[in-house]
Amino acid sequence: MSKCMSRATAQGSVLYCIAPQQRTFNTLTGYIRQPSSSQHIRSTSNIHCKYGHNRQAVRIRNQVQTIHVHNVVDSSGCIWPHRHISTHTRQRTAMYTYTQSRMSGINTHRSASTLHSAGGHVDKYTQTDQHRQASTVFALSSAPGKSGVSIIRLSGPFAGDAVEALTRRKRPAPRYAALRKLLHPETAEVLDSALILWFQGPNSFTGEDVAELHVHGGRAVIAGVLAALSDLGLSSAEPGDFSKRAFHNGKLDATEIEGLADLINADTSAQKKLALRQMGGEMRRVCDGLIERMTHSLAAVEAYIDFGEDDLIESEVFEQEKIHVNDLIRDINTHLSIGKRGERTRDGVRVAIVGPPNAGKSSLLNALTRRAASIVSPIPGTTRDVVETLLDLDGFPVVLADTAGIRETTDQIEAEGVRRSIQRIGSCDIRVCVLDGTELNSNHTHSQLALESLEKQHTDGYGEDGRFSTILVVNKTDLMSTDDRSAAVAALQKQFGTTAPISFTSCRTDGADISQLLDSLCEAVKESCESAVTGSLMITQNRHREALMQCVSALERFSGSGDVAIAGEELRLAIRHLGRITGRVSVEEVLDVLFADFCIGK
Numbered sequence: 001m002s003k004c005m006s007r008a009t010a011q012g013s014v015l016y017c018i019a020p021q022q023r024t025f026n027t028l029t030g031y032i033r034q035p036s037s038s039q040h041i042r043s044t045s046n047i048h049c050k051y052g053h054n055r056q057a058v059r060i061r062n063q064v065q066t067i068h069v070h071n072v073v074d075s076s077g078c079i080w081p082h083r084h085i086s087t088h089t090r091q092r093t094a095m096y097t098y099t100q101s102r103m104s105g106i107n108t109h110r111s112a113s114t115l116h117s118a119g120g121h122v123d124k125y126t127q128t129d130q131h132r133q134a135s136t137v138f139a140l141s142s143a144p145g146k147s148g149v150s151i152i153r154l155s156g157p158f159a160g161d162a163v164e165a166l167t168r169r170k171r172p173a174p175r176y177a178a179l180r181k182l183l184h185p186e187t188a189e190v191l192d193s194a195l196i197l198w199f200q201g202p203n204s205f206t207g208e209d210v211a212e213l214h215v216h217g218g219r220a221v222i223a224g225v226l227a228a229l230s231d232l233g234l235s236s237a238e239p240g241d242f243s244k245r246a247f248h249n250g251k252l253d254a255t256e257i258e259g260l261a262d263l264i265n266a267d268t269s270a271q272k273k274l275a276l277r278q279m280g281g282e283m284r285r286v287c288d289g290l291i292e293r294m295t296h297s298l299a300a301v302e303a304y305i306d307f308g309e310d311d312l313i314e315s316e317v318f319e320q321e322k323i324h325v326n327d328l329i330r331d332i333n334t335h336l337s338i339g340k341r342g343e344r345t346r347d348g349v350r351v352a353i354v355g356p357p358n359a360g361k362s363s364l365l366n367a368l369t370r371r372a373a374s375i376v377s378p379i380p381g382t383t384r385d386v387v388e389t390l391l392d393l394d395g396f397p398v399v400l401a402d403t404a405g406i407r408e409t410t411d412q413i414e415a416e417g418v419r420r421s422i423q424r425i426g427s428c429d430i431r432v433c434v435l436d437g438t439e440l441n442s443n444h445t446h447s448q449l450a451l452e453s454l455e456k457q458h459t460d461g462y463g464e465d466g467r468f469s470t471i472l473v474v475n476k477t478d479l480m481s482t483d484d485r486s487a488a489v490a491a492l493q494k495q496f497g498t499t500a501p502i503s504f505t506s507c508r509t510d511g512a513d514i515s516q517l518l519d520s521l522c523e524a525v526k527e528s529c530e531s532a533v534t535g536s537l538m539i540t541q542n543r544h545r546e547a548l549m550q551c552v553s554a555l556e557r558f559s560g561s562g563d564v565a566i567a568g569e570e571l572r573l574a575i576r577h578l579g580r581i582t583g584r585v586s587v588e589e590v591l592d593v594l595f596a597d598f599c600i601g602k
């Protein structure tokens with residue numbers, strides 16, 4: 001085996017490393033406790049060692065099979081003991097530590113040969129050590145870019161050591177902020193003065209050891225600290241890494257993680273409230289309650305299958321459980337019947353402004369958003385496609401869409417726009433149908449066509465929640481007389497009934513009057529979300545809805561089944577569907593209940 005000698009120098013210290021020339025051997029870093037010195041020594045080859053804070057270690061990165069590190073000689077002539085280091089190919093990082101007490105026993109002024117013959121100061125290599133650094137992740141947890149303070153978060157078994165290596169002091173007491181200087185572990189360069197928070201696992205967000213470094217939010221500071229952590233052998237966190245660790249350590253379930261993501265993305269107060277509720281575990285509690293009930297039923301059915309013939313379990317058990325399951329179906333359907341309020345609050349209520357050309361739809365969108373989001377012109381058919389913009393209406397998120405004016409046309413592009421408008425009428429939550437008040441009483445064909453499209457898409461004008469989900473807007477009131485208004489109301493009520501909300505607006509460029517419409521729209525938007533913010537259950541994602549619906553289907557099959565074994569399978573399937581929402585369900589749960597409730601084995 002060929003050997004190479006690397007000579008490392010830095011600020012007057014010299015370290016000689018003699019190591020085999022291994023194909024896969026890339027980097028060797030060491031933390032050598034040296035009370036008299038904390039200088040960093042960088043090798044001229046790809047090996048480098050340094051004087052670190054509290055212990056000596058030799059870390060080998062990359063995929064290394066066998067490393068022989070022979071004489072390591074420091075500047076004072078000491079030869080560090082011979083060692084033979086073997087690692088696995090799959091181990092990315094191996095770490096060999098020398099305890100403080102043993103190192104302090106080494107007389108650094110003794111001759112090289114004396115020390116060499118003394119030999120054997122290597123601590124036992126532990127499997128855990130190999131993975132500690134690599135399995136510890138770090139990331140900038142606050143928004144990137146310049147800021148007053150930025151937070152870098154570390155999570156994993158090496159988090160505390162990393163803090164000590166950066167500060168060259170003991171880690172702070174858990175949950176107490178401590179002001180510390182951060183120093184580069186190799187160069188001792190001052191990186192920043194930071195506030196450090198230490199959370200001893202499992203009492204942390206991820207359930208692991210976690211440290212937060214509150215550094216000054218300059219780009220160079222952040223880059224310096226991140227590079228130092230990388231130099232320490234820690235891994236950069238993947239997106240969602242911290243939450244994933246929290247999930248795997250049982251700190252958060254899937255719905256709470258979704259709530260956390262929603263909270264971070266919340267733009268309006270309603271979205272924030274909804275996210276906080278979900279993050280607080282409301283969905284989990286509902287699901288856990290339902291799963292518990294199903295698990296009891298399954299336990300009873302399983303017991304009947306296994307012991308029914310021996311008359312240990314009464315034969316009515318199956319029928320009794322069917323009653324319980326029917327109650328479950330009713331309860332889940334109640335949750336589903338609340339509609340898409342949670343999803344609307346999370347993703348925004350879809351409001352479409354529809355109507356004939358030139359009625360003032362784009363003008364209205366601009367007045368509502370208070371910016372020129374859509375092109376306004378006296379030429380009919382200006383808007384060709386759906387123009388979407390986001391609006392915060394009294395804390396509720398709204399996706400407001402301007403659409404092409406509905407009319408018969410031979411222009412292919414405009415016809416496509418009209419098709420999209422009609423499609424939007426059918427798919428949105430609330431329709432705002434804008435009509436030109438000056439043309440309404442003259443049986444204007446375009447207005448009629450737009451109103452007919454509304455009726456076709458939404459036969460009676462009532463939405464899934466049983467409320468009239470279309471607001472009729474009579475625009476250009478600045479050009480209308482009082483008699484015109486009364487006639488417009490009469491005409492619209494004749495077509496849509498007296499409960500149809502009608503608003504009068506004027507979108508003149510020199511001052512819009514849309515207050516009446518704003519009130520109606522706010523009310524409609526609130527109504528379409530409200531129970532999600534205040535009510536008992538919020539289904540915020542389509543996947544929740546689908547899982548609940550699949551669960552109900554399986555429960556219905558259970559109820560309809562005459563075969564207890566098949567019915568048991570359906571119940572198991574129903575539990576699995578519900579378990580997918582929270583990401584937690586296991587066979588053990590069923591076994592636990594089975595044995596606890598029936599005392600089998602007596």
Ligand SMILES: Nc1nc2c(ncn2[C@@H]2O[C@H](COP(=O)(O)OP(=O)(O)OP(=O)(O)O)[C@@H](O)[C@H]2O)c(=O)[nH]1
Binds near residue numbers: 357363404478
């Ligand atoms: N006097 C008056 N004019 C208005 C009012 N609202 C809109 N207009 C004018 O009506 C014309 C058409 O307005 P738009 O907002 O482009 O109408 P639209 O419904 O989007 O038209 P299309 O793009 O063809 O569908 C423009 O000249 C506007 O300035 C209003 O309340 N009063």
